[in-house]
Amino acid sequence: MIKYQNLSGISGVESYDVGDDYIKILFQGGETYLYSYDHPGKEHVERMKELAAQGQGLSTYIAQHVKDEYDAKL
Numbered sequence: 416m417i418k419y420q421n422l423s424g425i426s427g428v429e430s431y432d433v434g435d436d437y438i439k440i441l442f443q444g445g446e447t448y449l450y451s452y453d454h455p456g457k458e459h460v461e462r463m464k465e466l467a468a469q470g471q472g473l474s475t476y477i478a479q480h481v482k483d484e485y486d487a488k489l
Contacts, residue, residue: 416441420470427474431467438463439489440473447489455484 416430416439432439437451438460450460459481466473 417467419467419473422469422471426471428467431473433464433467436460437486438467440467440477448485449487449489450481450484451486454486455481459484 416432418430419426419428421428427442427444429441429443431441436457437449439447439449440463441447450463452460463473463476463481466476
């Protein structure tokens with residue numbers, strides 16, 4: 416897992432891992448979620464990868480656009 420930079424200082428994201436068609440996100444509460452091209456879809460997953468690499472906006476994006484549309488809770 417890659418440590419999320421959390422440039423805003425208020426994100427709930429701890430770390431993340433990316434693959435060709437998914438992103439796994441570990442939240443500060445200790446829960447890990449898998450988001451894939453199946454759920455919530457390629458467009459969202461690719462945007463989430465971009466935000467993860469930038470270190471800002473990932474948690475907000477999930478809350479506003481993805482919500483509970485994850486592929487699995489790990």
